[in-house]
Amino acid sequence: MNTAHSPAPLLSVRNVGKRYGDRVALQGASFDLWPGEVLAVVGESGSGKSTLLNAIAARSAPDEGTVQFRQRNGELQDVYAMSEAQQRLLARTDWGFVHQNAADGLRMDVSAGANVGERLMGLGERHYGKLRSTAMEWLQRVEIDAARIDDAPRTFSGGMRQRLQIARNLVTQPRLVFMDEPTSGLDVSVQARLLDMLRQLTRQMQLAAIIVTHDLAVARLLAHRMVVMQRGRVVESGLTDQVLDDPQHPYTQLLVSSVLQP
Ligand SMILES: Nc1ncnc2c1ncn2[C@@H]1O[C@H](COP(=O)(O)OP(=O)(O)OP(=O)(O)O)[C@@H](O)[C@H]1O
Numbered sequence: 001m002n003t004a005h006s007p008a009p010l011l012s013v014r015n016v017g018k019r020y021g022d023r024v025a026l027q028g029a030s031f032d033l034w035p036g037e038v039l040a041v042v043g044e045s046g047s048g049k050s051t052l053l054n055a056i057a058a059r060s061a062p063d064e065g066t067v068q069f070r071q072r073n074g075e076l077q078d079v080y081a082m083s084e085a086q087q088r089l090l091a092r093t094d095w096g097f098v099h100q101n102a103a104d105g106l107r108m109d110v111s112a113g114a115n116v117g118e119r120l121m122g123l124g125e126r127h128y129g130k131l132r133s134t135a136m137e138w139l140q141r142v143e144i145d146a147a148r149i150d151d152a153p154r155t156f157s158g159g160m161r162q163r164l165q166i167a168r169n170l171v172t173q174p175r176l177v178f179m180d181e182p183t184s185g186l187d188v189s190v191q192a193r194l195l196d197m198l199r200q201l202t203r204q205m206q207l208a209a210i211i212v213t214h215d216l217a218v219a220r221l222l223a224h225r226m227v228v229m230q231r232g233r234v235v236e237s238g239l240t241d242q243v244l245d246d247p248q249h250p251y252t253q254l255l256v257s258s259v260l261q262p
């Protein structure tokens with residue numbers, strides 16, 4: 001795996017924290033993500049993974065800390081100092097967000113083609129033939145029969161919906177994609193195919209990604225680096241193989257051993 005870092009991080013997260021009332025959901029989360037790097041965020045249910053992801057993807061403001069993103073012009077920009085319009089533009093161009101539940105990331109009643117074309121239209125593409133051919137191309141890339149282009153995702157299987165959600169996000173060639181448990185809730189064989197596809201796409205497109213998962217096998221397959229969370233804190237981070245083969249923190253040791261035990 002390529003672990004050579006370019007000098008400047010794409011995303012820089014420092015001391016991010018969030019509370020819900022009295023409950024501390026996230027505390028002191030810090031890490032950098034480099035261009036083209038896939039980072040897995042693992043930890044048990046309730047450890048703060050989604051809270052972290054939503055905080056760094058400008059979906060739910062943290063109570064403390066900073067999130068900085070390197071724009072295409074090379075400028076590092078504080079995500080929460082941006083206007084809402086700038087945040088929205090970022091979210092539909094340079095960023096992607098793949099939801100665990102495809103219905104949260106798709107428009108279930110409009111055609112698959114329109115779901116893929118929408119983000120392109122948001123960037124100003126208006127030519128119908130061009131939108132349709134690009135949508136067709138992307139359906140094929142995610143192994144959806146192009147003949148289904150006019151069908152609504154409501155008529156798709158779970159795996160197809162998830163692949164469509166991925167196509168919809170990647171069509172604008174984002175530089176960073178956030179994914180919250182993209183494969184959970186799918187059959188094991190469907191998961192394997194989706195993971196394989198994600199692996200290929202992230203490599204081909206040199207996509208940086210942050211993938212939340214409670215499944216260490218997903219981290220092993222997709223991620224260059226990983227962070228381990230417990231009770232709202234990052235307790236361990238490092239290269240995926242290192243963390244999984246030689247975990248240092250007792251909680252990571254427990255996670256790794258409980259996966260190995262049947
Ligand atoms: N909207 C909310 N209101 C109140 N508490 C919340 C809210 N969202 C999350 N929490 C709490 O914050 C903590 C972290 O939750 P979070 O959803 O980030 O965990 P998670 O690691 O994503 O879990 P899971 O694997 O189950 O998705 C939990 O204690 C949760 O109960």
Ligand SMILES: [Mg+2]
Binds near residue numbers: 049050051180
């Ligand atoms: Mg979650």
